[in-house]
Amino acid sequence: xxxxxxxxxxxxxxxxxxxxxxxxxxxxxxxxxxxxxxxxxxxxxxxxxxxxxxxxxxxxxxxxxxxxxxxxxxxxxxxxxxxxxxxxxxxxxxxxxxxxxxxxxxxxxxxxxxxxxxxxxxxxxxxxxxxxxxxxxxxxxxxxxxxxxxxxxxxxxxxxxxxxxxxxxxxxxxxxxxxxxxxxxxxxxxxxxxxxxxxxxxxxxxxxxxxxxxxxxxxxxxxxxxxxxxxxxxxxxxxxxxxxxxxxxxxxxxxxxxxxxxxxxxxxxxxxxxxxx
Amino acid sequence: xxxxxxxxxxxxxxxxxxxxxxxxxxxxxxxxxxxxxxxxxxxxxxxxxxxxxxxxxxxxxxxxxxxxxxxxxxxxxxxxxxxxxxxxxxxxxxxxxxxxxxxxxxxxxxxxxxxxxxxxxxxxxxxxxxxxxxxxxxxxxxxxxxxxxxxxxxxxxxxxxxxxxxxxxxxxxxxxxxxxxxxxxxxxxxxxxxxxxxxxxxxxxxxxxxxxxxxxxxxxxxxxxxxxxxxxxxxxxxxxxxxxxxxxxxxxxxxxxxxxxxxxxxxxxxxxxxxxxxxxxxxxxxxxxxxxxxxxxxxxxxxxxxxxxxxxxxxxxxxxxxxxxxxxxxxxxxxxxxxx
Numbered sequence: 001x002x003x004x005x006x007x008x009x010x011x012x013x014x015x016x017x018x019x020x021x022x023x024x025x026x027x028x029x030x031x032x033x034x035x036x037x038x039x040x041x042x043x044x045x046x047x048x049x050x051x052x053x054x055x056x057x058x059x060x061x062x063x064x065x066x067x068x069x070x071x072x073x074x075x076x077x078x079x080x081x082x083x084x085x086x087x088x089x090x091x092x093x094x095x096x097x098x099x100x101x102x103x104x105x106x107x108x109x110x111x112x113x114x115x116x117x118x119x120x121x122x123x124x125x126x127x128x129x130x131x132x133x134x135x136x137x138x139x140x141x142x143x144x145x146x147x148x149x150x151x152x153x154x155x156x157x158x159x160x161x162x163x164x165x166x167x168x169x170x171x172x173x174x175x176x177x178x179x180x181x182x183x184x185x186x187x188x189x190x191x192x193x194x195x196x197x198x199x200x201x202x203x204x205x206x207x208x209x210x211x212x213x214x215x216x217x218x219x220x221x222x223x224x225x226x227x228x229x230x231x232x233x234x235x236x237x238x239x240x241x242x243x244x245x246x247x248x249x250x251x252x253x254x255x256x257x258x259x260x261x262x263x264x265x266x267x268x269x270x271x272x273x274x275x276x277x
Numbered sequence: 278x279x280x281x282x283x284x285x286x287x288x289x290x291x292x293x294x295x296x297x298x299x300x301x302x303x304x305x306x307x308x309x310x311x312x313x314x315x316x317x318x319x320x321x322x323x324x325x326x327x328x329x330x331x332x333x334x335x336x337x338x339x340x341x342x343x344x345x346x347x348x349x350x351x352x353x354x355x356x357x358x359x360x361x362x363x364x365x366x367x368x369x370x371x372x373x374x375x376x377x378x379x380x381x382x383x384x385x386x387x388x389x390x391x392x393x394x395x396x397x398x399x400x401x402x403x404x405x406x407x408x409x410x411x412x413x414x415x416x417x418x419x420x421x422x423x424x425x426x427x428x429x430x431x432x433x434x435x436x437x438x439x440x441x442x443x444x445x446x447x448x449x450x451x452x453x454x455x456x457x458x459x460x461x462x463x464x465x466x467x468x469x470x471x472x473x474x475x476x477x478x479x480x481x482x483x484x485x486x487x488x489x490x491x492x493x494x495x496x497x498x499x500x501x502x503x504x505x506x507x508x509x510x511x512x513x514x515x516x517x518x519x520x521x522x523x524x525x526x527x528x529x530x531x532x533x534x535x536x537x538x539x540x541x542x543x544x545x546x547x548x549x550x551x552x553x554x555x556x557x558x559x560x561x562x563x564x565x566x567x568x569x570x571x572x573x574x575x576x577x578x579x580x581x582x583x584x585x586x587x588x589x590x591x592x593x594x595x596x597x598x599x600x601x602x603x604x605x606x607x608x609x610x611x612x613x614x615x616x617x
Binding site for chain 2: 105128
């Protein structure tokens with residue numbers, strides 16, 4: 001019986017992966033976004049396959065946060081033109097809550113402090129539980145692994161350190177069981193141990209669930225844990241150089257964003273001209 | 278006017294024998310001649326027309342005494358009920374927490390909702406003696422036609438702590454109160470916490486005052502107020518520092534839910550000695566849009582997010598009560614905010 005169950009699970013899993021791999025989880029077409037009347041993203045297009053993680057690099061103010069905020073549908077990010085499809089559904093006009101319910105989640109760089117709202121209650125809401133319901137053993141274990149047990153009855157983010165806020169954000173996201181995680185610098189302001197913990201748990205979740213992730217980062221350390229095939233640089237409202245993230249990171253470290261983009265542009269052009277011949 | 282007064286009191290006295298005494302204040306004055314020294318000592322009988330009225334004639338009130346060293350670990354409901362119409366209830370209460378005692382008292386003033394018009398004038402004088410701790414929670418559940426004027430004052434002795442909690446959830450016609458705590462004792466402490474929910478044209482003018490005179494004494498005031506459906510709320514707070522090493526902090530947070538309502542916060546800080554450390558923070562406004570959006574990213578609808586924020590805002594955790602009492606008051610608060 002047990003063997004049968006395992007086989008069945010594997011079968012579903014392979015079938016699931018097989019179906020998902022061929023599918024774009026996210027498809028952004030010709031997206032132009034203004035913030036307070038200023039154009040931040042200009043006509044950008046990209047897609048993300050199911051089960052894939054993508055790393056987004058770029059200097060401060062290049063529009064990375066604007067991109068994931070727009071994908072999530074947060075207010076004050078005006079989509080001037082273009083479309084966003086999530087799991088084949090046009091979500092460009094959908095509310096934040098609708099997108100969340102479809103399986104899109106975002107981690108905030110600076111989550112708000114909400115007095116009186118206890119972390120424990122929000123975690124249960126994320127799990128779709130009522131406040132009087134108990135956590136399962138697995139959920140309890142994950143809370144402990146995230147070292148958040150003693151924060152459960154504290155007001156949300158009130159007096160939390162940078163690392164504590166990040167751990168609470170990521171745990172909430174995992175409890176939401178998303179299909180696509182938008183992670184805004186999950187590694188900033190986090191100590192080495194917390195980073196390993198957060199990144200390992202993200203990768204665990206991605207592997208188990210077959211979900212995808214779009215990760216903004218300035219650092220390379222997180223690449224050790226999150227297995228991303230591709231990365232790119234967002235500069236001047238446009239994407240550049242889709243390639244293996246570690247090599248992008250190494251180049252940025254060596255020559256900076258501007259030069260890195262310029263160099264890879266040439267490579268891309270060269271590649272294109274070769275194709276034309 | 279205290280419903281089933283004698284039977285309730287007999288039961289309480291039996292339950293808490295050796296720990297607490299509860300009786301009508303008039304009967305107590307007959308029994309204990311020394312009690313006269315506690316009447317009109319903290320509240321000035323000529324303070325205003327309401328104190329004058331009670332001084333002229335009053336129907337009774339309760340006398341509560343927590344005996345030296347006694348620990349009263351669960352609540353006492355001293356219910357003052359108004360059931361007659363056009364009634365002007367005048368009461369005078371005396372509470373004495375004797376040396377080294379430790380008590381959590383919850384009183385609730387109730388009014389039958391069928392009573393169309395009534396007023397409640399109540400004097401309370403509270404004495405917290407050396408090393409005693411008194412956590413006194415008042416839950417007011419008036420009707421929309423009640424006019425309420427409590428006049429309360431407390432005196433806090435050496436190393437004693439007085440926590441005064443005020444919870445007002447149901448609509449009321451008009452309430453004005455400004456209880457005062459005299460921290461005369463060395464290292465005495467006072468906390469005033471209030472949870473106020475103004476709705477249906479309620480007029481609430483609620484303040485608290487702490488006079489810090491004892492060496493190293495401390496005051497803390499926290500208010501959380503919501504104003505909606507044409508209510509007017511004025512939240513006052515005054516901390517007066519008269520000794521050089523006293524400390525005080527005042528925090529007022531108010532949410533205004535619509536354009537028909539009104540919210541005013543008036544914090545006052547007075548320092549008379551150098552080295553006095555008194556601070557305040559006040560914020561009134563609408564619910565933060567960022568908080569709502571944040572919760573919506575966690576699959577909550579806008580309405581669910583708003584209600585979660587409001588319930589959190591009215592956090593009974595600020596009252597410093599034991600868990601069982603917290604749960605009970607939380608239930609009252611949540612029932613009131615949900616039905617509205």
